[in-house]
Amino acid sequence: MLKSIDEINEKISKGQAVVVTAEEIIDIIDEKGLPRAAREVDVVTTGTFGPMCSSGAYLNLGHPVPRMKFSSSTYVNEVPAYSGFAAVDIFIGATALPDNDPRNKTYPGEFPYGGGHVIEELVAGKDLRLVANTYGTDCYPRRRIDTLINIDSINEATLFNMRNAYQNYNIGVNLSDRTIHTYMGVLKPRLGNATYSSAGQLSPLLNDPYYKSIGVGTKIFLGGGTGYVAWHGTQHSPCALRGDNGVPRRGSGTLAVIGDLKQMSPHWLRGVSFLGYGVSLMVGIGVPIPVTSEKVLACAGVRDENIFAPVVDYSNAYPYAKTEILAEASYAQLKTGIITVNGKSVPTASLSSYAKATEIAEILKKWIKDGDFSLTSPVAPLPGVESGIVMNSLKERDH
Amino acid sequence: MSVSRRIVLRFPRPLVDQPIIYKLVKDYNLMFNILKASVTPKEEGLLALELSGTQADYNRGVQFLTEAGVEIQPIGKDIFRDEDLCTHCGACVTMCPTDAFHIEGRARWIRFDAEKCIACGICIKACPARAMEMTI
Numbered sequence: 001m002l003k004s005i006d007e008i009n010e011k012i013s014k015g016q017a018v019v020v021t022a023e024e025i026i027d028i029i030d031e032k033g034l035p036r037a038a039r040e041v042d043v044v045t046t047g048t049f050g051p052m053c054s055s056g057a058y059l060n061l062g063h064p065v066p067r068m069k070f071s072s073s074t075y076v077n078e079v080p081a082y083s084g085f086a087a088v089d090i091f092i093g094a095t096a097l098p099d100n101d102p103r104n105k106t107y108p109g110e111f112p113y114g115g116g117h118v119i120e121e122l123v124a125g126k127d128l129r130l131v132a133n134t135y136g137t138d139c140y141p142r143r144r145i146d147t148l149i150n151i152d153s154i155n156e157a158t159l160f161n162m163r164n165a166y167q168n169y170n171i172g173v174n175l176s177d178r179t180i181h182t183y184m185g186v187l188k189p190r191l192g193n194a195t196y197s198s199a200g201q202l203s204p205l206l207n208d209p210y211y212k213s214i215g216v217g218t219k220i221f222l223g224g225g226t227g228y229v230a231w232h233g234t235q236h237s238p239c240a241l242r243g244d245n246g247v248p249r250r251g252s253g254t255l256a257v258i259g260d261l262k263q264m265s266p267h268w269l270r271g272v273s274f275l276g277y278g279v280s281l282m283v284g285i286g287v288p289i290p291v292t293s294e295k296v297l298a299c300a301g302v303r304d305e306n307i308f309a310p311v312v313d314y315s316n317a318y319p320y321a322k323t324e325i326l327a328e329a330s331y332a333q334l335k336t337g338i339i340t341v342n343g344k345s346v347p348t349a350s351l352s353s354y355a356k357a358t359e360i361a362e363i364l365k366k367w368i369k370d371g372d373f374s375l376t377s378p379v380a381p382l383p384g385v386e387s388g389i390v391m392n393s394l395k396e397r398d399h
Numbered sequence: 400m401s402v403s404r405r406i407v408l409r410f411p412r413p414l415v416d417q418p419i420i421y422k423l424v425k426d427y428n429l430m431f432n433i434l435k436a437s438v439t440p441k442e443e444g445l446l447a448l449e450l451s452g453t454q455a456d457y458n459r460g461v462q463f464l465t466e467a468g469v470e471i472q473p474i475g476k477d478i479f480r481d482e483d484l485c486t487h488c489g490a491c492v493t494m495c496p497t498d499a500f501h502i503e504g505r506a507r508w509i510r511f512d513a514e515k516c517i518a519c520g521i522c523i524k525a526c527p528a529r530a531m532e533m534t535i
Contacts, residue, residue, distance in 0.1 A: 185490045186525045193493035272527035282486055347493045354507040355487040
């Protein structure tokens, strides 16, 4: 080992740590060579800012007088919240929709407001309307409430996202003859466009392909505040196809993350609406990678031209769960604005914000340089390629 | 010198049934390409169009329109991006038929060029953050 995390933290506390972003490190390795860069650089910061649907927040509302056990009918700004917990704990999911949203009844639905927007407004400090009906008990006699809450009036407000920061993702296209509306955005007919959603060379898990640095307990930038990696995310698939450089060529690893909403910012948690699909939450995440060895730095030095993503047809292959891949394209190719699929030039668009990912990596860099953010050692590793994890599909059975 | 401008014309009610655009062609040699046309519930007419011709003809045509009582505005004033809402993702880039959005620099900021916009409105609902607004 070149440097321990304790040694790096020592430097951080003295304001002497050398911190660069996952984009800057590429040029530094080119210029100085890997061994020297690994000796000189202490931390590489990564960042990503994109729609992450498996996000949500749990709130403890505080007890009203008389007491009430919130149950199946609980709404925040008309968005249903899950309350199958103790009396006043509720969970708001990012893609939840008001009961009266017309969905896709007039296709494509607009989905102007939902759980992601509730979370953004909560973080922004706005008053939100809480309406709930329930049954009475001897200990919780109250049956109805209609009031206002905000982030200061409630007890805990915790962001808890069960799947974020996907390590690579599909490139969406449409082979059909009509425009389709998907979570990969509006896809024009006959390969009219291609959308992707990863910060590529800046994305946290693409800079640590084998999860050697990032693990359970890693302290991170989350939604403008600090948070932690809580666990591996749902659908974490470390055994997905990898390239010679170890970087996954398919959607693979994921993170479950957690953090105190009260210190986050609406700038980095944004409710978004996908035409004809639904709502989501754009989440800002930045993960520091301590340069403990040359090997770690070699991984963090990954560049867009060496990261490949699969092109998937969202008119047929994706909805019907066919494994067909039309092509592969590198993030460098995607960023030129044109990729080639089935012999056709297809214009590309990103759904995650590289500009904001860069900003996050820069903010995290500043926090660390200023001594405001120390690094943590994982308390447990994320499942790796040795886990043999295979994703199950939902097989329907007679009963 | 020839010019080509994208403008929005607002016709007050008495002018709605007048052949104003015909006169721009016949009397002022201007070419037009209609981008959007509508009559509002208050029976005012709205026409977004591209006008091309020599600078002299264009000036005379605009003078004719103004004197006739037509309100003229560059199209860019009616389409704008709420900079606080834009996340610079880029979902708009391939939706725009006139390439009014482009990507700038290594950090890939998304820039909106109102001059290229034809006010079709396709970007408005395609924007996940709903950052684009149109007032025509």
